[in-house]
Amino acid sequence: MKIAFIGFGEAARAFASTLREEGSVTFSAFDILTAQGRDKPVREAAERLGAQVCKTPAEAVESADWVFSAVTAADSLDAGRSVAKLLKPGQVFIDINSVSGGRKVETAATVTTGGAAYLDMAVMAPVHPKGHRTPVLIAGPQVVELGRRLGLMGFDLQIVGEEIGAATTIKMLRSMFVKGLEAVTVQTLLAARAAGRFDEIYASLSTSFPGLGWPAFPKYLVERVTRHGVRRAAEMRESAVTMAELGFPAGHAMGLAVAALQQEVGELGLRLDETGDLEDLYDTVLDARAGTNERKPGEFKEDAA
Template identity: 45%
Template sequence: MTMINHRKIAIAGFGEAARAFASGWTRGEESEVAAFDPKLADAQAAPSMEKAGEELGVVLCPVSSEALRDAGGVFSLVTADCAADAAAQSAPHLAAGAFFFDCNSCSPVTKAQNAEVIEAAGGRYVDVAVMAPVHPLRHRTPLLIAGPHAEPALDYLSALGMQGKIAGNRVGEASAIKMMRSVIIKGLEALTAESMLAARRAGVEDAVIASLQASDPGIDWQKRFSYNLERMMVHGARRAAEMREVAKTLSDYGISNRLATAIAEWQDEIAGLRMEGGEDNLALRLDRVLESRG
């Protein structure tokens, strides 16, 4: 166990969320941000990561121990299915008293298990729920935090310019809110795909949208549907992993997870097409998905 360097921040995972946070953090001249990601060993993924690291002033490390060494705060920003591994791999390298911000969309049970691992290693575990897309707000994206270290953790986040709010003093409270919210948010995306793809194939999507607009004029349905589909096309794999955690959460609470399971399947299916969002045009996006699905 090493001493804390309060000027050093470490990141586990260097994807979209990590880059968004790092691009906006309030940092002093002597501060250091280091990141580790298994994809650095991937010849195809590494160049874009290295470029982003150089642009953001983030030191990319070949091994997690180097990235985490002496850091006062560690942000775990991996996919939900990798969160437990990230906690287990980080624990041996944490400085005594370092904050471990578990920002992954995991079930409260998974968060509690991760907390045990981190606390046993001498770290201070913080349950974090990221409550909106990280763009355009980047580091100022709303966060819910929970756990026994929530108050000092909030001070740490505030010093970085981040927008946290305490959800409770028990690990899992923040993640439970995020999980239940995701049933609605990711569920609407899955409904979008199912309804609009079929409507497009039937040639009635304009009439369906017009009917919805008349019933609920407070929502721009065309814009919302286009945005929902883009989220699935670009981020479906990550959303599917999250929805499997949601299904686990519902099961833990004794609630049927049939819808959550189906939502994960839709997210996986669209993500499996490996498509970019492209132009913000619902018809074009629907056609691209239909053509790719055959």
């Protein structure tokens, strides 16, 4: 079996790392960084995983049985268009991108014109360490047969219907809650720190919601947002589109607000240690946001206000 990847970032590499254990599988990969001449990390990963780096999408998908699209949300439709005229009957285009249901419907219409099959796949947990065995949802007109074949390769899958977009819609709505909770928590505690009322806000929240696990919960969230905020922001913009497609303008606005916070914090370029002091972690974000490191940890405590 030959598996092609359009986009060879974290998700694609994780899938390849475990799919290679399933028997006689060969890999090809195209990444936009190759076209931009910035593909050293791609080539190093491909060499490690035994994948052929291709100069064009056409070269990557030639004779491939499965074609995984694993690009950024903004590039998902273009990725489909780049191979649409090349895909033939018997090939399967598996779209794992975190985009709205409408985007996947549009992509499916593009890539199936030559007779290839399309599968909407939503990855529902971090891809490490399980790789392709990470839980996924799948949907599409041929979902039963494709699900059977994926299952034989070790995918941990759940079929959610034949309607394209069903799998990704579930993920997008879940992301609204999960990434929204991250954003609300981080934004609230940053503002509480800046206002000099961190102790009161923290005490109130930890008392009202003890099951969340304080202080580990807000430490973990701020580390995740600083590390992955830019990528999460792109996903949240698609969650916002999903809300608009479903007729919820307030949900659309909320999704964009969450995306803005994730983007802002993610672009700070911080790498935090979630085992550190809670107040120090949030001070570090405030310092970076203000463009200065002069503030000392604890400055915003009530007794220092």
